[in-house]
Amino acid sequence: xRLTCPLCGERDRREFYYYxxxxxxxxxxxxxxxxxxxxxxxxxxxxxGVTKDLWYHEAGCAQWLLVTRNTVTHEISGVELVAGRxx
Amino acid sequence: MPELIAKSAxxxxxxxxxxxxxxxxxxxxxxxxxLFPGGGKLAAKGLKALGLAMPGPNTFTGKKGARIVWxxxxxAFLIGVEPPALEGAALTDQTDGWTVxxxxxxxxxxxxxxxxxxxxxxxxxxxxxxxxxxxxxMNAVILRTGxxxxxxxxxxxMARSAWHEIHAAMDMLAxxxxxxx
Numbered sequence: 001x002r003l004t005c006p007l008c009g010e011r012d013r014r015e016f017y018y019y020x021x022x023x024x025x026x027x028x029x030x031x032x033x034x035x036x037x038x039x040x041x042x043x044x045x046x047x048x049g050v051t052k053d054l055w056y057h058e059a060g061c062a063q064w065l066l067v068t069r070n071t072v073t074h075e076i077s078g079v080e081l082v083a084g085r086x087x
Numbered sequence: 088m089p090e091l092i093a094k095s096a097x098x099x100x101x102x103x104x105x106x107x108x109x110x111x112x113x114x115x116x117x118x119x120x121x122l123f124p125g126g127g128k129l130a131a132k133g134l135k136a137l138g139l140a141m142p143g144p145n146t147f148t149g150k151k152g153a154r155i156v157w158x159x160x161x162x163a164f165l166i167g168v169e170p171p172a173l174e175g176a177a178l179t180d181q182t183d184g185w186t187v188x189x190x191x192x193x194x195x196x197x198x199x200x201x202x203x204x205x206x207x208x209x210x211x212x213x214x215x216x217x218x219x220x221x222x223x224x225m226n227a228v229i230l231r232t233g234x235x236x237x238x239x240x241x242x243x244x245m246a247r248s249a250w251h252e253i254h255a256a257m258d259m260l261a262x263x264x265x266x267x268x
Binding site for chain 1: 144145159160204205218219220221226
């Protein structure tokens with residue numbers, strides 16, 4: 001498996017660390033109801049198909065990356081920096 | 088204050104095995120230049136005094152004596168000169184944190200091919216390339232300084248491990264060449 005880091009270019013899997021689903025980018029605001037926190041912390045989709053998750057380029061530029069990949073075909077269709085990302 | 092004597096991690100060790108030479112390199116001061124958000128313009132002004140600019144991803148510029156190496160998003164290492172007064176960026180002295188190994192000779196690229204998960208052949212890694220990657224399991228910054236020359240920066244605490252790993256690869260290649268040098 002290879003990921004194309006937007007800064008470093010195409011790199012081997014061993015340079016990256018997997019963090020988890022992209023849900024971690026949507027932290028509930030202050031005073032959010034408990035249900036939102038429950039969702040944020042515990043509830044994850046497990047899709048057969050396209051999913052987005054967070055990877056850390058620990059042996060490269062030390063950036064967090066938002067990776068779009070397909071769990072069925074293993075195709076990686078997008079890698080973008082979490083920093084400077086526009087919602 | 089008493090005069091303190093700076094000692095390098097490997098005491099300037101050098102070894103040649105066949106066509107490849109591994110040597111510790113003395114590069115002078117190393118300073119991390121990390122831009123504050125929106126600080127690019129101010130920092131550029133300060134670096135201009137040295138004839139340098141923030142390098143693009145995966146590159147280094149300048150010559151021996153004053154080089155600037157890309158090390159991350161909005162971050163670079165200034166090597167070989169005392170840093171100028173710089174606004175718009177955080178400057179951190181890294182001199183004692185790194186050891187630089189020079190690997191040169193016709194087989195240098197084959198040695199690194201055994202240790203680094205990157206294509207370091209000249210076509211995909213021209214002179215002036217600076218890559219952050221791994222040397223086996225050690226994080227490293229790899230500079231392409233010549234057609235047959237690399238400089239490899241590793242954490243100082245890893246200096247002897249890095250030397251050992253590179254030396255072992257050199258040894259294997261020398262053995263494979265059919266002649267024990």
